[in-house]
Amino acid sequence: xxxxxxxxxxxxxxxxxxxxxxxxxxxxxxxxxxxxxxxxxxxxxxxxxxxxxxxxxxxxxxxxxxxxxxxxxxxxxxxxxxxxxxxxxxxxxxxxxxxxxxxxxxxxxxxxxxxxxxxxxxxxxxxxxxxxxxxx
Amino acid sequence: xxxxxxxxxxxxxxxxxxxxxxxxxxxxxxxxxxxxxxxxxxxxxxxxxxxxxxxxxxxxxxxxxxxxxxxxxxxxxxxxxxxxxxxxxxxxxxxxxxxxxxxxxxxxxxxxxxxxxxxxxxxxxxxxxxxxxxxxxxxxxxxxxxxxxxxxxxxx
Numbered sequence: 001x002x003x004x005x006x007x008x009x010x011x012x013x014x015x016x017x018x019x020x021x022x023x024x025x026x027x028x029x030x031x032x033x034x035x036x037x038x039x040x041x042x043x044x045x046x047x048x049x050x051x052x053x054x055x056x057x058x059x060x061x062x063x064x065x066x067x068x069x070x071x072x073x074x075x076x077x078x079x080x081x082x083x084x085x086x087x088x089x090x091x092x093x094x095x096x097x098x099x100x101x102x103x104x105x106x107x108x109x110x111x112x113x114x115x116x117x118x119x120x121x122x123x124x125x126x127x128x129x130x131x132x133x134x135x136x
Numbered sequence: 137x138x139x140x141x142x143x144x145x146x147x148x149x150x151x152x153x154x155x156x157x158x159x160x161x162x163x164x165x166x167x168x169x170x171x172x173x174x175x176x177x178x179x180x181x182x183x184x185x186x187x188x189x190x191x192x193x194x195x196x197x198x199x200x201x202x203x204x205x206x207x208x209x210x211x212x213x214x215x216x217x218x219x220x221x222x223x224x225x226x227x228x229x230x231x232x233x234x235x236x237x238x239x240x241x242x243x244x245x246x247x248x249x250x251x252x253x254x255x256x257x258x259x260x261x262x263x264x265x266x267x268x269x270x271x272x273x274x275x276x277x278x279x280x281x282x283x284x285x286x287x288x289x290x291x292x
Contacts, residue, residue, distance in 0.1 A: 014166050018170045018171070021167040021168055022171050031187060033184075036171075036175065039174050127163075
């Protein structure tokens with residue numbers, strides 16, 4: 001059970017990082033294809049729900065940890081911050097990504113890019129907290 | 137890909153940094169493969185030169201550096217854990233898929249580079265190279281997801 005939960009938690013975390021990678025490509029000036037944006041948005045939704053859901057399940061399942069441990073609360077706060085930043089980044093990126101081949105060449109709003117990079121930092125911080133588990 | 141240890145209940149502090157690098161490298165590797173696969177597959181039917189270029193750049197500037205980080209950190213964490221000469225199947229799966237994977241990555245990158253070069257000259261040209269790269273990248277992505285499963289569940 002533990003290993004299955006861990007695998008699903010890792011898979012969800014991979015989905016989050018994949019979203020960050022796709023949006024980073026857009027932010028670096030890659031072709032903003034609407035289908036790629038849709039893939040990124042679906043991965044963000046799956047990753048967001050999966051990391052928090054399976055993460056809390058793991059914390060409840062394992063005797064070593066409690067849901068109110070400092071590093072778990074820090075991770076939940078980072079997840080919430082990352083989710084809101086991700087929502088703002090997606091809202092900013094969506095109007096400039098257009099369907100099919102030719103679209104998506106308009107300038108990227110600076111605020112959307114900023115939200116994306118801040119979201120990327122939040123995801124990186126989450127990974128650091130998961131591995132170092134400060135206070136555990 | 138010893139990602140399972142990332143949230144393992146007990147682990148010496150000295151393992152944290154190499155493990156962080158290994159997990160980060162593995163996550164970036166799979167994520168950049170997803171980007172490359174999506175771009176090359178979307179370009180498959182449409183023949184979009186921009187998407188082929190994106191797939192190529194994702195392989196060259198994303199997948200290759202991520203593989204190096206993941207593999208170097210794997211060596212580091214395995215030596216810390218004393219698993220270098222281990223016969224455990226999950227360790228074997230990790231090293232085997234990583235080491236054969238780099239060959240596939242290099243071939244896929246060359247194919248995508250050729251496709252990007254030709255599609256720059258004429259839209260739709262070089263589609264065969266792009267499709268070949270898309271197939272290789274997709275197969276590698278599936279292989280690495282199985283590897284993540286092996287690292288997490290640690291079959292004996």
